[in-house]
Amino acid sequence: MPVPLKVKRCAHIELKQVVDEKDGVLSIAEGSKEVPFEIARVYYIYGLSYPKAQRGLHAHKELEQVILCINGSFKLMLDDGENRQYLYLTDPNHGIYLGPKIWHTMFEFSSDCIILVLASDRYDEADYIRGYDQFIDYTKSLR
Ligand code: TYD
Helix, strand or coil: CCCCCCCCCEEEEECEEEECHHHCEEEECCECCCECCCCCEEEEECCCCCCCCEEEEEEECCCCEEEEEEECCEEEEEECCCCEEEEEECCCCEEEEECCCCEEEEECCCCCCEEEEEECCCCCHHHEECCHHHHHHHHHHCC
């Protein structure tokens, strides 16, 4: 059982899995099915051999994403402006849904780590909040 999420606007996502015994395993993510939005963009992160590497350190105003660790492992920190939680991702069939306005960081990557991200929209720098204080002010202004 995955750890319960105390951070708002986030959820565990279980992909469809097809196990072909000796011939491997398929994990399947369809838009508006396993993934709770239509997928507009896919990107992946790799080459994470620097032990102190950090990614994320931002929130999005509108964008929704599902973050998956499809190889290796890493830690994901989620912060909704009031609650903060740390997760350890290792399972390629299990992702985390991040709704809008979630400050997140990724760190402690295994050197073979590959992160797959499914996003609800195309890249738009104007949707980013790249300062934590600015993020807190933004979430407070919406309460
Ligand atoms: P960023 O979203 O900060 O990466 P992460 O969340 O993995 O830490 O993006 C890093 C850089 O890459 C930034 O200069 C913007 C650019 N970028 C794009 O051009 N298109 C994209 O779809 C993404 C995700 C990033």
